[in-house]
Amino acid sequence: MSDADPRPTADGCVDLRAAYEGAGVQAMLDQLDRELIGLRPVKARIREIAALLVVNRARQQVGLETAPPSLHMSFTGRPGTGKTTVAERMSQILHGLGYVRKGHVVTATRDDLVGQYIGHTAPKTREMLKKAMGGVLFIDEAYYLYRPENERDYGAEAIEILLQVMENNRDDLVVIFAGYKDRMDVFYQSNPGLSSRVANHIDFPDYTADELLAIAGLILAAENYRFSDEARAAFGDYIQRRMQLPFFANARSIRNAIDRARMRQANRLFSGLGRSVTKLDLMTIEAEDITASRVFQGEVEGLDPSRPLT
Numbered sequence: 001m002s003d004a005d006p007r008p009t010a011d012g013c014v015d016l017r018a019a020y021e022g023a024g025v026q027a028m029l030d031q032l033d034r035e036l037i038g039l040r041p042v043k044a045r046i047r048e049i050a051a052l053l054v055v056n057r058a059r060q061q062v063g064l065e066t067a068p069p070s071l072h073m074s075f076t077g078r079p080g081t082g083k084t085t086v087a088e089r090m091s092q093i094l095h096g097l098g099y100v101r102k103g104h105v106v107t108a109t110r111d112d113l114v115g116q117y118i119g120h121t122a123p124k125t126r127e128m129l130k131k132a133m134g135g136v137l138f139i140d141e142a143y144y145l146y147r148p149e150n151e152r153d154y155g156a157e158a159i160e161i162l163l164q165v166m167e168n169n170r171d172d173l174v175v176i177f178a179g180y181k182d183r184m185d186v187f188y189q190s191n192p193g194l195s196s197r198v199a200n201h202i203d204f205p206d207y208t209a210d211e212l213l214a215i216a217g218l219i220l221a222a223e224n225y226r227f228s229d230e231a232r233a234a235f236g237d238y239i240q241r242r243m244q245l246p247f248f249a250n251a252r253s254i255r256n257a258i259d260r261a262r263m264r265q266a267n268r269l270f271s272g273l274g275r276s277v278t279k280l281d282l283m284t285i286e287a288e289d290i291t292a293s294r295v296f297q298g299e300v301e302g303l304d305p306s307r308p309l310t
Contacts, residue, residue, distance in 0.1 A: 016054055016058060020050070028096065029047060029050070036086070039082055041203070050097070053099060068171060070170065072166055076180065081206065087176050102135045108138070116154075121155075121158050138176045139177050206250055216258060225285055238295055
């Protein structure tokens with residue numbers, strides 16, 4: 001019995017709220033709200049899953065036979081929409097409620113699971129599963145495991161091993177498959193056995209421009225920086241422009257943009273050697289630190305300027 005299990009009182013009643021809070025679920029969900037702007041449908045689904053787990057434990061405590069819920073999941077959405085962060089919080093919730101022993105997350109890609117020659121895939125896949133046992137295995141860009149166009153590809157072997165372990169160790173391991181929605185849909189259609197074992201499909205929407213600006217504020221505050229009023233307006237303009245360009249990765253692109261703005265701010269302050277700077281100077285990102293971005297010329301920063309946009 002887990003410490004998180006709701007225990008019936010003398011009259012056979014179970015306090016679900018006490019079990020929910022006693023397992024730290026509410027605290028973890030509050031942390032998720034602080035960490036991630038928006039994503040209301042995602043957060044709502046996580047709350048629903050948490051409630052199901054608490055009720056399932058309560059049913060067991062009062063002697064009602066119940067099949068263990070299927071907890072394997074699919075997270076779909078573009079990069080930078082919070083999938084990894086939600087996986088981490090989900091693992092903590094599962095641990096708090098006693099559904100996994102450790103509550104850690106092991107992230108894997110195709111290269112971690114699929115070998116390059118006969119006999120190489122099975123040990124690689126089993127090693128990753130061993131590391132993840134007692135927690136969550138988060139497989140990013142999972143559709144790359146399946147390459148039907150290559151007859152000599154060993155991804156199918158990795159999938160077969162995953163299927164076996166997902167079924168036989170469902171009380172000690174949760175697997176989360178993640179990637180772009182359209183590609184994941186094809187992946188599941190091509191692997192019906194896998195699709196049938198993944199009960200929880202959660203789609204992560206893109207952030208709005210206002211949400212991205214709020215995310216920028218959180219990132220800056222965490223590093224003891226701030227926008228001037230002019231810089232905040234300039235960054236709002238930056239977001240609108242950047243969202244229209246290729247390779248946009250939601251919050252990840254915003255974090256990269258802030259890192260470059262910090263670099264420009266440092267160079268601006270350093271070029272003013274000979275004068276003292278205040279604490280406010282060291283904290284403040286100005287509009288010129290934003291508008292110097294190549295994005296205002298319709299280009300994507302971080303790429304070779306001679307490389308055409310696609």
